[in-house]
Amino acid sequence: MPLLRCPLSKFLAALLLPLALAAAQNPAARITGRVLNPITQEYVRNAEVSIPGKNLTTYTANDGTYVLTGVPAGEITLQVTYTGYQTGTARLSVGTGTSATQDFELQPTATGTAPGAVVRLDQFIVSSEREGNAKAIMEQRAALNVKSVVASDNFGDVTGGNIGEFIKYLPGVVMDYVDSDARTARIGGLSPVYTGVSVDGMSMASAPSASFGGSSRQFEFEQASINGIESIEISKTTTASMDADAPAGRINLRSRSAFDRKSREVTATLSLTGNEYSWALGKTPGPYDRDDYKVRPGFVFSYAEAFQGRFGVQLSLAGNTVGTEQAGVTHTYAQVANRGPVINQIAFRDAPKLSNRASFTLNTDYKVSPRLSVGLRTSGSHFDDGTNLRQIAFLVNPAQVTPESSVTAFTALPTTNANTRVQYTTSRRNKVNTTVTYVPKLEYKRDDLTLTLGGGYSRSRTSYEQMTEGYFQAVTHRLTRMGFTASRSAPTATDWMLAQTSGLPWNDVANYNRGDAFTNNISATPQSARHQVWVGYVDFKRQLQLAGLPVQLLAGMKRKLSVYDLEKNGALQWTYVGAAGSMTDPGTRLPVSARVPYDARTGGNVVFLNIPMADPYETFRRFQTNSGHFLPNLQQNHVNQYYSSRSVKERIDAGYVEGNGRIGALRLNLGARVERTTTIGKTIDLLPPAQVRAAGYTPGTTAFLDHQYRYGSRGENEGDYENLFLSGGAKYAFTRNLHLQLAASQSIGRPSYGNVAGVITIDEANQTVRVPNPDLQPETSDKFFASVQYYLEPAGTLSVSGFRLAVRNMGTANRPVTAAEAGYGDDPEYAAFTFLRPANATGTIELDGVEIEYSQQLVFLPRAFQGLSIFGSLSRTAASQRLEGHVPKSANGGLRYGTQRWNAQLRCTWQAPRFNSATATEELWQYERIMFDFSGGYRFNRNYELTISGRNLLNEPIRTYSNTPGLLRAYNRYGASWTMGIRGRW
Numbered sequence: 001m002p003l004l005r006c007p008l009s010k011f012l013a014a015l016l017l018p019l020a021l022a023a024a025q026n027p028a029a030r031i032t033g034r035v036l037n038p039i040t041q042e043y044v045r046n047a048e049v050s051i052p053g054k055n056l057t058t059y060t061a062n063d064g065t066y067v068l069t070g071v072p073a074g075e076i077t078l079q080v081t082y083t084g085y086q087t088g089t090a091r092l093s094v095g096t097g098t099s100a101t102q103d104f105e106l107q108p109t110a111t112g113t114a115p116g117a118v119v120r121l122d123q124f125i126v127s128s129e130r131e132g133n134a135k136a137i138m139e140q141r142a143a144l145n146v147k148s149v150v151a152s153d154n155f156g157d158v159t160g161g162n163i164g165e166f167i168k169y170l171p172g173v174v175m176d177y178v179d180s181d182a183r184t185a186r187i188g189g190l191s192p193v194y195t196g197v198s199v200d201g202m203s204m205a206s207a208p209s210a211s212f213g214g215s216s217r218q219f220e221f222e223q224a225s226i227n228g229i230e231s232i233e234i235s236k237t238t239t240a241s242m243d244a245d246a247p248a249g250r251i252n253l254r255s256r257s258a259f260d261r262k263s264r265e266v267t268a269t270l271s272l273t274g275n276e277y278s279w280a281l282g283k284t285p286g287p288y289d290r291d292d293y294k295v296r297p298g299f300v301f302s303y304a305e306a307f308q309g310r311f312g313v314q315l316s317l318a319g320n321t322v323g324t325e326q327a328g329v330t331h332t333y334a335q336v337a338n339r340g341p342v343i344n345q346i347a348f349r350d351a352p353k354l355s356n357r358a359s360f361t362l363n364t365d366y367k368v369s370p371r372l373s374v375g376l377r378t379s380g381s382h383f384d385d386g387t388n389l390r391q392i393a394f395l396v397n398p399a400q401v402t403p404e405s406s407v408t409a410f411t412a413l414p415t416t417n418a419n420t421r422v423q424y425t426t427s428r429r430n431k432v433n434t435t436v437t438y439v440p441k442l443e444y445k446r447d448d449l450t451l452t453l454g455g456g457y458s459r460s461r462t463s464y465e466q467m468t469e470g471y472f473q474a475v476t477h478r479l480t481r482m483g484f485t486a487s488r489s490a491p492t493a494t495d496w497m498l499a500q501t502s503g504l505p506w507n508d509v510a511n512y513n514r515g516d517a518f519t520n521n522i523s524a525t526p527q528s529a530r531h532q533v534w535v536g537y538v539d540f541k542r543q544l545q546l547a548g549l550p551v552q553l554l555a556g557m558k559r560k561l562s563v564y565d566l567e568k569n570g571a572l573q574w575t576y577v578g579a580a581g582s583m584t585d586p587g588t589r590l591p592v593s594a595r596v597p598y599d600a601r602t603g604g605n606v607v608f609l610n611i612p613m614a615d616p617y618e619t620f621r622r623f624q625t626n627s628g629h630f631l632p633n634l635q636q637n638h639v640n641q642y643y644s645s646r647s648v649k650e651r652i653d654a655g656y657v658e659g660n661g662r663i664g665a666l667r668l669n670l671g672a673r674v675e676r677t678t679t680i681g682k683t684i685d686l687l688p689p690a691q692v693r694a695a696g697y698t699p700g701t702t703a704f705l706d707h708q709y710r711y712g713s714r715g716e717n718e719g720d721y722e723n724l725f726l727s728g729g730a731k732y733a734f735t736r737n738l739h740l741q742l743a744a745s746q747s748i749g750r751p752s753y754g755n756v757a758g759v760i761t762i763d764e765a766n767q768t769v770r771v772p773n774p775d776l777q778p779e780t781s782d783k784f785f786a787s788v789q790y791y792l793e794p795a796g797t798l799s800v801s802g803f804r805l806a807v808r809n810m811g812t813a814n815r816p817v818t819a820a821e822a823g824y825g826d827d828p829e830y831a832a833f834t835f836l837r838p839a840n841a842t843g844t845i846e847l848d849g850v851e852i853e854y855s856q857q858l859v860f861l862p863r864a865f866q867g868l869s870i871f872g873s874l875s876r877t878a879a880s881q882r883l884e885g886h887v888p889k890s891a892n893g894g895l896r897y898g899t900q901r902w903n904a905q906l907r908c909t910w911q912a913p914r915f916n917s918a919t920a921t922e923e924l925w926q927y928e929r930i931m932f933d934f935s936g937g938y939r940f941n942r943n944y945e946l947t948i949s950g951r952n953l954l955n956e957p958i959r960t961y962s963n964t965p966g967l968l969r970a971y972n973r974y975g976a977s978w979t980m981g982i983r984g985r986w
Contacts, residue, residue, distance in 0.1 A: 028069065028070045028071055028072060028073075028096070028097070028545065029071040029072070029073055029094035029095060029096060029097065029098050029099065029100065030067060030068060030069045030070075030071060030098075030099050030100075030447070030448065031067075031068045031071055031078065031092075031094065031099070031100045031101070031102055032065065032066065032067050032068075032099065032100075032101050032102075033049075033065070033066055033101055033102040033103045033104065034060075034063075034064045034065050034066070034103050034104075035047040035049070035060050035064050035066070035080055035082070035103070035104045035105075035106065036064060036103070036104070036105050036106070037082075037085075037105075037106045037131075038105045038106070039106075039108060040131060041263045041265075042064075043060075043063055043064025043065075043259065044060060044064055044082060044106065044135075044138075045059075045060050045061060045062045045063075045064060045135075045138075045139075046059045046060060046135075046138035046139050046141065046142040047059065047060040047064070047066075047080055047081070047082045047104075047106075047138065048080065048081045048082070048138075048141070048142075049066045049068055049078065049079070049080050049104075050068075050078075050079050050081075051068070051071065051076050051077065051078060051079070052077055052079055054072070054076075055548075055549065055550060055662060055663065055664060056068060056070060056071065056550055057550070057662060058543075058550075059138075059142045062257065062259075063257070063259045067445075067448065067543060069448050069543040069544065069545070069550065070543075070544075070545040070550055071094055073094060073095050073096040073098075074093065074094070075091065075092075075093050076091075076092065076093075076094065077089055077090070077091055078090045078091075078092060078102055080104045080106075081736075082106055082134065082138060083133075083134045083137045083138055083141075083791065083793070083794065083795050084108070084109060084131075084133075084134045084793065084794035084795045085106040085107060085108055085109055085134075086106070086107045086108070086109050088104045088105075088106065088107065090102050090104070109793070109794055131151070132150070132151030132152075132153055132154035132231075133151075133154065133795035133796065133855065133857070134794075134795045135149070135151050135231060136148075136149035136150055136151060136154070136231070137791060137795060137796075137797055139231070139233065140789070140797075141739075141791070143235075144239070144660060144667060144668075144669035144729040144730075144731055144741075144743070145235055145236075145237045145238060145239050145669070145727075145729055145743050145745070146235070146236040146237045146729075146741065146743050146785045146787060146801070146803075147233055147234065147235050147236070148170045148171055148172070148233070148234045148236070148853075149231055149232070149233050149234075150166060150167075150169065150170055150231065150232050151230070151231045152166065152226055152229045152230060152231060152232065154166075161225045161226045161227060161300075161318060161320060161357060161359075162181065162182050162221055162222065162224075162225075162226070162357075163221050163224050163225065163226050163229065163232065163253065164181075164182030164183065164184075164185065164221040165182055165933070165951065166226060166232060167182075167185055167221070167232060167234070167251065168182065168185075168892065168909050169871075169892045169894070169907060169909065170232070170234050170873075170892075171801075171851045171852075171853045171873035171875060171892075172187055172188055172234075172236065172249075172849070172851050172873070172875045172890075173185055173186070173187055173234065173890075174186045174189065174887045174890045174909075174911050175221075175909075176192060176885075177958060179324075179326045179351070179958075179972065179974060180324045180326060180952075180974040180975075180977075181222055181355070181385070182221060183220050183221060183222060184218050184219065184220060184221065185197075185219075185221070185251060186248070186885075186887055187234065187236065187248040187249035187251075188236070188248050188249065188803070188805065188847060188849050188875075188877055189847070189849070189875075189877040189879075189886045189887040189888060189890075190247070190248040190805075190847065190883075190886070191218075191248075191883075191884075191885055192215070192218040192219070193214070193215060193217045193218045193749065193752070194246060194247045194248035194749055195218070195219065195246055195248045195249060195250070195251060196219075196243060196245055196246030196249075196250040196251065197219040197224075197250070197251045197252075197253075198243075198250065198251070198252045198253070199252070199253045199255065199377070199379060199437055199439065199458075200252070200253070200254060200255055200377050200439050201242075201252060201439075202377075202437060202439045202456035202458060202533075202535060203243065203458065203533050203535065203560065203562075204219065204224070204253075204435070204437055204458050204460070204533075205435065205437070205458035205459055205460035205531040205532055205533045205562075206218070206219045206220060206223065206435075206460050206531055207433070207460045207461055207462040207529040207530055207531040207564070208220045208462070209431075209462065210462045210463060210464060210527040210528050210529040210566070210569065211527075211529065211566075211569075211754075212529070212564075212566045212569065212646065212753050212754045212757075212758065213752060213754045214752045214754065215752075216564065216752050216753040216754060217750065217752060217753070219251075220433075222355075222357075222383050222385065222431075222433065223381055223383055223433045223435045223460060223462075224253070224359075224381060224435070225318060225357060225359035225381050227300060227316050227317070227318035227359045227360070227361065228255055228256055228302070228314070228316035228318075228359070228360070228361030228363075228379060229253050229254065229255060229256070229361075230254050230255060230256040230257075231254045232251065232252070232253055232254070233251070233252040233254060234249055234250070234251050234252075235249055235250045235252070236249040236783075236785060236803070237249075237727070237729065237743040237744065237745040237783055237785050238250060238727055238745045238747060239658060239669060239671055239727050239729075239745070240554075240656040240657065240658040240671025240672055240673040240725070240727050241539070241554055241556060241656055241658055241671070241673075243560075243652075243654075244673055244675060244723070244725040244745075244746065244747040244748060245747060245748060245749070245750060246747055247747045247748070247749050247779070247781035247783065247805060247807060248805075255314075255361055255363055255377055255379065256302075256304065256314050256316070256361070256363065257312065257314055257363055257365060257375075259306055259312045259365050263305075264303075264304065264305040265302070265303075265304045265305075265985070265986075266302070266303050266304075266985070266986045267300070267301070267302045267983060267984065267985045267986075268299070268300070268301045268302075268983070268984050269298075269299060269300040269301075269947070269981045269982065269983040269984075270297065270298075270299055270981055270982055271297065271298045271299070271300075271320070271947070271979050271980060271981030271982075272295055272296070272297055272298070272979070272980055272981070273295065273296055273297075273298055273320060273321070273322050273323075273977060273978065273979040274294060274295035274296075274323065274977070274978060275294065275322075275323050275324055275325055275975045275976070275977050275978075276955065276975045276976045276977075276978075277325040277601075277975040278294035278295070278323055278325070278352075279294075279295065280294060280295070281293075281295055285595050285596045285597065286352055286388065286595070286596035286597070287323070287352035287353055287354060287386070287387075287388045287596065288386065288388055288428075288596075288617075289471075289593070289595065289596075289615075289617045292354070293323075294323040295323070296320070296321035296322065296323060296354075297320075297321075298318075298319060298320030298321065298979070298981070299317075299318065299319055299320070300316070300317070300318045301315075301316070301317045301318070302314075302315065302316040302317075303315045303316075309367070310366065310367045311364075311365070311366050311367075312363075312364065312365040312366075313362075313363070313364055314361070314362070314363040314364075315360075315361070315362050315363075316359075316360065316361045316362075317359075317360050318357075318358070318359050318360075319356075319357065319358040319359075320356075320357055320979075321354055321355065321356045321357075322354070322355045322357075322977060323352070323353070323354050323355075324352070324353055324354075324355065324974055324975065324977065325350075325351075325352050325601070325973070325974060325975045326349070326350075326351035326352065326353065326387070326389075326972060326973075326974055327349060327350045327351065327599060327600045327601040327602070327972065327973055327974075328348075328349055328494070328600060328601070328602060328957065328970065328971045328972030328973055329346060329347065329348050329349070329494050329496070329600060329602045329970070329971055330345075330346075330347045330349070330969065330970040330971075331343055331345065331346055331347075331962075331968060331969055331970070332344055332345035332347075333407070333922065333962050333967070333969075334398040334921075335921040335922070336398050339403075341407055341962065341963075341967060342398045342401050342405070342407075342410075343396075343401070343407055343410055343486075344395065344396055344397065344398050344401070345393055345394065345395045345396075346393065346394045346486060346496060347391055347392070347393040347394075348391065348392045348393070348496075348600035348602065348606050349389055349390070349391045349600060349972075350389075350390050350598050350599055350600050350601075351387050351388065351389035351390070351427075352387075352388055352596070353385060353386055353387040353388065354385075354386055355383070355384070355385045355386075356382075356383070356384040356385075357381065357382070357383050357384075358381065358382045359379070359380065359381040359382070360378075360379065360380050360381075361377075361378065361379040361380075362378045362379075363375070363376070363377050363378070364376050371444055371445050371446055372442070372443070372444050372445075373442075373443050374440070374441070374442050374443075375440070375441045375442075375443075376438065376439070376440045376441075377437075377438070377439035377440075377441075378436075378437070378438050378439075379436070379437050380434070380435065380436040380437070381433075381434070381435050381436075382432075382433070382434050383431075383432070383433045383434075384430060384431075384432050385430065385431040385432075386429075386430040386431075387427070387428070387429060387430075387431075388426070388428050388596070389426065389427035389428070390424070390425075390426050390427075390596075390598060390613055391424070391425045391426075391427065392422070392423075392424050392598075392600075392606060392609075392611050393422070393423045393424075393425070394412070394421075394422050394423075394484060394486065394498065395419075395420070395421050395422075395423060396410075396412035396413075396419065396420045397415070397419035397420065399419075400412055400413040400414075400415055400419055400420050401413075407491050407967065408487060408488050408489070408490060408491055408493075409485075409486070409487035409488075410485070410486055410487075411483070411484075411485050411501070412483055412484050412485070412486070413483050414481055414482055414483040414501075414502045414503055415480075415481065416481060417480065417481070417516060418478070418480040418481075418515070418516040418518065420480070420481075420482060420483060420484075421478050421479060421480040421481075421482065422478065422479050422482070422484070422506050422611065423476060423477070423478035423479075424476065424477060424478070424512075424611055424612065424613055424614055425474055425475070425476040425614075426472075426474060426475050426476075426613065426614055426615075426616045427473060427474050428466065428471050428472070428473060428616045429464050429465070429466055429473050429525070430464065430465050430466070430469060431462065431463075431464055432462070432463050432464075432465060433460065433461065433462045433463075434460070434461050435458070435459065435460040435461075436458070436459055437456065437457070437458040437459075438456055438457045438458075439454070439455075439456040440454060440455060440456065441453070441454040442454065448542055448543040448544060449540070449541070449542050450539075450540070450541040450542075451538070451539070451540055451541075452537075452538070452539040452540075452541075453537075453538050454535075454536075454537055454538075454539075455534070455535045455536035455537060456533070456534075456535045457532070457533070457534055457535075458532070458533045459530070459531070459532045459533075460530070460531045460532075461528065461529070461530040461531075462527075462528065462529055463526075463527065463528035463529075464525060464526065464527040464528070465526060466524040466525070466526065466616075467524050467526065467620065468526075470617060470620060470621075471616040471617045471619075471620045472522055472523065472524050472616045472619055472620050472623070473523055473524045473525050473616070474522070474523045474524075474525075474616075475521070475522055475590060475614040475615070475616045475619050476521040476522075476614065477509075477512040477513050477521065477590050477612075477614050478512060478513065478518070479503065479504060479506050479511055479512050479514075479515075480503075480515040480516045481503050481504075481515040481516070482500060482501075482502055482503025482504065482506065483500070483501040483502040483503060484498055484499060484500050484501055485498070485499050485501055486498045486499075488604070491966050491967050491968060492961075492965075492966060492967070492968045493603075493968070494602035494603055494604065494968070494971050495602065495603030495604040496602070496603075496604040496605075496606060497604050497605050498604070498605060498606060498609065506609065506611060507609065507610040507611065507612070508612070509589055509590075509592050509612035510586070510589065512589070512590070512612065513583050513584060513588065513589075513590070514584055514586070515584070516584075517582075517583040517584050518575075518583070519573075519575045519633070520573035520574070520575055520633055521574075521575060521576055521583075522573065522574040522575065522576050522619065522623075522630060523571045523572060523573045523574070524571070524572050525570070525571045525572070526568055526572070527568060527569050527570075528567040528568050529564065529565065529566045529567060529569075530564075530565045530567060531562070531563070531564045531565075532562070532563045532564075533560065533561070533562050534560070534561040534562075535558065535559070535560045535561075536558070536559050537556060537557065537558035537559070538556055538557055538558075539554065539555075539556035540553075540554065540555045540556060541553070541554050542554075546661075549661055549662065549663060550661065550662055551659060551660070551661045552659065552660040552661070553657075553658075553659050554656075554657070554658040554659070554660075554671075555655075555656065555657045555658070556655065556656055557653075557654065557655045558652075558653075558654045558655070559651070559652070559653050559654075560651070560652040560654070561649070561650070561651050561652075562649070562650045562651075562652075563647065563648075563649050563650075564647060564648050564650075564753050565645070565647040566644070566645055566646050566647065566753075567645055568640075568641070568644055568645060569640070569644040569645075570636070570639070570640030570641075570644045571636070571640060572632075572633075572636075572637045572640060572641060573632070573633040573636060573637065574623075574630035574631060574632050574633065575630070575631045575633075576588070576590060576619070576629065576630055577629060577630070577631055578629050579626070579629060590614045590615070590619060591614070591615045591618035591619055591622065592612040592613055592614055592615055593613060593615040593617075593618065594612075594613065598611075598613065601973050602971065634702065635700065635702075635705060638702050638705055639705060639709070642709075642712060643684055643705075643709040643712055645712075645714075646681075646682060646683040646684070646714065646757055646758070646759070647681075647682045647714075647757065648679060648680065648681045648682070648753045648756050648757040649679070649680040649681075649682075650677065650678070650679050650680075650750075651677070651678045652675055652676070652677050652678075653675070653676045654673060654674065654675045654676075655673070655674050656671060656672065656673040656674070657671060657672055658670070658671030658672075658727075659671065665732055665733040665734070666730065666731075666732050666733075667730065667731045667732075667733075668728075668729070668730050669727075669728055669729045669730070669743075670727075670728040671726070671727045671728065672724065672725070672726055672727075673724070673725040673727070674722070674723070674724050674725070675722070675723055675725070675748075676720065676721075676722040677720060677721050677722070677723075677750065677778070678718065678719075678720045679718065679719045679720065679756055679774055680716050680717070680718050680774070681716070681717045681718075681719075681756045681757025681772060681774045682714040682715070682716050682717075682757060683714055683715070683717075683757050683758065683759065683760060683772060684709050684710060684712065684713070684714050684715075684760065685710065685714075685715045685760060686708055686709065686710075686760045686761075686762050687707065687708045687709075687710065687829075688762055688764070688829045688830060688833075689708065689762065689764050690764070690829060691829045692704055692707050692708045695707060717757070717772070717774040717823065718774055719756070719773075719774035719775040719776065721777055721778065723748055723778070723780070725745070725746040725747065725748075726744075726745075726746055727743075727744065727745035727746065728743070728744055728745075729741065729742060729743035729744070730742045730743075736791075737790055737791040737792070737793075738788075738789075738790050738791075739788070739789045739790075739791075740786075740787075740788055740789075741785075741786070741787045741788075741789065742785070742786050742787075743784075743785045743786075743787075744782070744783065744784045744785065745782075745783055746780070746781065746782050746783070747780075747781050747783070748778035748779060748780050748781065749778055749779040749781070749807070749810075750778045751773075751776040751777075751778060751812070751838070754772070755772060755773060755776050755812055755838040756772055756773065756774050756776060757772050757774065758772040759772075760772070762833075767832055767833045767834060768833060768834045768835075768836060769822070769824070769830065769833050769834070769835050769836070770814065770835075770836045770837070771822050771823070771835060771836070771837045772837065772838065773837040773838045773839065776812070776838055776839070776840065777809065777840055779807055779808060779809050779810050779811075779840070780807070780808045780809065781805060781806060781807045781808070782805075782806045783803060783804070783805045783806075784803060784804050785801065785802075785803040786801065786802050786803070787799055787800070787801035787802075788800050788801075792855075792856045794857060794859060795857055796854075796855045796856035796857055796869075797853065797854070797855055797856075798853070798854050798856075799851075799852070799853045799854075800850075800851075800852050801850070801851045801852075801853075802848075802849065802850050802851075803848070803849050803851075804846060804847070804848050804849075805846070805847040805849075806844050806845070806846045806847075807844065807845050807846075807847070808843070808844045809840040809841055809842065809843075810841055810845045811840075811841040812838040812839060812840060812841060813838070813839060813841060814836040814837065814838060814839070815836065815837070815838075815839040816834055816835065816836055817835050817836070817837055818835065819831070819833070819835055821835070821837075822835040822837060844880075845879060845880055845881055845883070846879070846880040847877055847878070847879050847880070848877065848878050849875065849876060849877035849878075850875070850876045850877075851873060851874070851875045851876075852873060852874045852875075853872075853873040854870075854871065854872055854873070855869070855870070855871035855872075856869060856870060856871075857869040858870070867897050867898040867899050867903075868895075868896070868897050869895075869896045869897075870893070870894070870895050870896070871893060871894055871896075872891065872892065872893030872894070873891065873892055873893070874889075874890075874891045875889065875890045875891070876888065876889050877889075882915060883915075884915065884916060884917055884918075885914060885915075885916060886914060886915065887911050887912065887914050888912055888914070889911070889912035890909070890910065890911045890912065891909070891910045891911075892907070892908065892909040892910070893907070893908060894906060894907035894908065900939070901938060901939050902936065902937065902938045902939065903936055903937055904934070904935075904936035905934070905935055905936065906932065906933075906934055907932070907933045907934070907935075908930055908931060908932045908933070909930070909931050910928065910929070910930040910931075911928060911929055912928050913925055913926060913927055913928050913965070914926045916960065922962055922963060923962070923963050924960055924961075924962060924969060925960060925961050925962075925965070926958070926959070926960050926961075927959040927960065927961060927965065929956055929958065929959075930956060931951075931952050931954075931956050932952070932953040932954055932956075933949070933950060933951050933952070933953065934948075934949065934950040934953055935947075935948070935949040935950075936948050936949075937983075942985075943984055943985055943986060944982065944983070944984050944985075945982075945983050945985075946980070946981075946982060946983075947979075947980070947981045947982070947983055948978070948979070948980045948981075949978070949979045950976055950977065950978045950979075951976065951977045951978075952974065952975075952976050952977065953976050954976070955973055955974070955975055955976050957971055957972055957973045957974075958970075958971075958972050958974075959971050959972075
């Protein structure tokens with residue numbers, strides 16, 4: 001069903017109707033209380049509180065409290081149920097229009113006890129896995145939208161603390177790795193731009209890779225830490241109270257609260273992390289220009305306490321450094337008529353790095369009165385990822401590859417130019433991200449009414465720095481007019497054996513940059529972007545009886561302002577000519593360094609060739625003392641340094657109404673949401689070159705560029721659109737543990753920032769102008785989900801789900817428009833130009849999927865095996881047309897075993913081959929990948945334990961192939977990372 005348009009003002013006025021209906025006081029009785037888990041000393045949310053035989057059921061809130069309304073007067077039995085615990089009951093008498101209070105303490109279910117038997121708490125072994133599973137199951141039971149939940153301690157400690165390493169074990173989720181980092185999440189196989197991410201419901205700012213292109217709306221998980229996160233929720237359908245901007249699904253990070261607990265808790269962990277390629281405890285060369293430690297310490301500290309039940313503090317601090325290797329080889333093929341694929345480049349890379357991550361969360365809650373409470377959630381993270389990529393590339397024009405050559409053995413003939421060459425390039429850069437999020441909330445409860453005022457501010461800034469850190473990003477030198485041979489054992493192998501057959505020796509730096517000059521062999525790419533999000537909202541919730549049925553009515557209004565600033569972007573380039581003023585002069589040599597050993601970890605002999613490696617640090621020091629030895633790319637440097645910034649401001653005004661009800665074993669949800677989006681893009685409106693020349697400026701000068709770019713003045717272009725979203729769901733309980741769930745929701749995918757406020761480019765030769773499109777409309781989607789769920793005691797589940805997602809207008813393409821449509825109708829200088837701007841694609845793409853999930857603690861086995869549990873999921877999706885990056889099949893699973901003293905779990909993820917991209921001559925695919933992780937621990941006593949975790953145990957590479965699986969395109973290894981620590985809990 002297509003999304004509808006509805007005036008926002010009329011819709012917001014309609015919000016008053018359900019609140020007015022709810023205003024009448026219900027004369028029936030009400031019961032309030034709180035549910036505590038005495039084992040963990042935590043107040044539990046989503047415990048089911050009901051009156052057997054009556055159509056009255058509710059679920060506990062985040063702080064364990066509940067309100068049951070519409071209770072008939074007289075003697076009643078109150079019941080509380082929670083997965084893995086005995087059903088609690090209480091008898092009490094209530095009068096008409098009165099209130100009663102009844103608290104509960106959960107009692108554990110233990111294997112081997114008779115029904116109703118009392119279990120002594122000091123004999124019950126608390127399992128973090130069991131508690132985490134129970135929380136997740138109760139969260140899913142209570143939800144009327146399709147939701148998957150995982151507790152942050154469910155998989156033990158994870159090396160590096162990247163949240164992506166947790167999320168990848170949820171059904172239907174696949175993490176996209178950029179080298180060794182779990183960067184973005186795909187839900188249902190779709191691109192990460194269709195996934196929303198929030199913390200405690202507040203949209204998190206993200207400045208992904210300081211870019212402004214198609215990925216500008218995706219969230220990168222390197223900027224977030226698992227520290228301070230209690231659980232992770234993935235909503236695969238949404239309700240009306242949720243933002244409607246995530247067609248694939250929404251990931252919410254739920255932080256810990258001091259009011260979750262009854263008593264004080266302090267934990268501290270000290271750890272060491274290393275990689276299989278660098279186990280030395282002392283300093284060794286690299287990864288940068290000095291000796292450094294590769295096995296690094298880390299820590300986690302948390303403190304939680306509620307003072308007299310009124311003021312609560314939850315503080316978490318964490319920091320770690322992970323050293324990682326990134327090494328491999330990439331092949332480039334040319335498709336030659338009558339010959340097939342011919343290798344024209346082999347590029348070996350060795351890119352060691354250190355990733356530093358620090359994070360904090362500080363959550364405070366204060367109960368001003370029994371009815372009024374205020375809270376502030378604060379979180380922040382700092383991520384500094386430094387890579388020292390060194391690449392040795394062997395290049396040849398296909399015409400110089402001998403006819404008898406193949407993709408496993410070839411001869412590259414020399415030329416009198418640079419067509420056949422060996423080239424070394426360094427790529428040294430630091431990615432730095434700082435993100436902070438504040439989420440204040442005020443909540444007022446009176447009888448059956450809850451009023452919440454809240455909002456938040458989130459800021460994320462990503463930058464790539466080089467020159468400010470004392471080095472150039474890229475430094476290149478090359479040896480030309482030479483020949484070589486190369487051979488390997490198979491088309492999918494990496495064990496290249498290379499030998500020089502002619503030309504100056506390639507192991508002598510004096511021979512580089514001699515035969516053929518080239519430009520821009522020195523560069524830096526300082527980039528930075530900042531994303532800020534402001535949110536304010538008001539929510540109303542009311543419990544009441546309508547026609548004798550319990551109904552929960554919700555309504556709210558929200559304003560969200562998002563500002564994305566691309567502060568700087570683009571390469572600064574120089575050509576190194578030395579004191580002689582000539583690159584090819586024998587005295588003009590780039591400084592080299594062999595301090596950091598080179599190993600592409602591919603086999604073969606490249607590591608023994610002694611190719612001289614240019615030094616980006618010493619080259620930059622030469623630049624500081626003798627800048628005249630470097631010829632700048634004046635025009636490009638000037639534009640990129642002063643005129644590469646642009647920004648987009650987006651305001652979203654929203655309102656919603658939602659109702660939840662119950663008729664016996666059937667629970668229902670229905671809601672509607674309206675969002676009005678206003679977008680203002682700010683970019684530089686270029687003048688046509690002819691007009692600049694007519695103004696008297698000389699082409700090729702900075703003055704010409706300044707005038708053409710209007711001295712940095714940026715114009716504003718505004719666009720807007722409005723959408724109505726419908727959502728709903730139903731859940732029917734055939735038995736307590738067997739449920740059928742149906743859900744549907746609508747959402748949109750907003751245009752990328754680059755399409756809304758990108759760069760204006762003028763091609764005077766071809767008389768074309770490319771402009772952004774602030775009026776670009778969003779992609780719209782409908783999602784339908786059906787699921788059968790069977791809950792296994794004490795804490796497990798078996799579910800089979802199917803969904804269909806229909807996305808309209810997916811993707812964009814540049815299409816011709818008139819000068820007037822592009823905003824240049826009154827400019828005679830553009831009369832003969834063709835204008836191109838992004839436009840929505842047409843048609844609908846349908847994505848069908850099936851998900852199977854299973855988890856169970858095998859407590860029915862003999863006592864020695866009762867600590868065994870298993871989990872796993874399988875996902876299959878099929879699109880109506882081929883999508884780049886779509887993952888059609890994925891699976892994850894694991895095996896756990898624990899006793900009173902120790903625990904261990906082995907986990908794995910698998911994803912099928914995927915289509916990545918296509919050109920006129922090549923389809924690029926990624927091979928299937930299976931990764932194994934491990935975590936475990938040994939408990940010395942109730943306060944101290946040893947922990948260990950490992951990531952990518954078998955050093956599974958990322959591999960791609962060209963056209964067919966039998967032709968390897970790229971192969972990269974990263975090594976297994978291990979963390980060992982000591983944890984104390986008091």
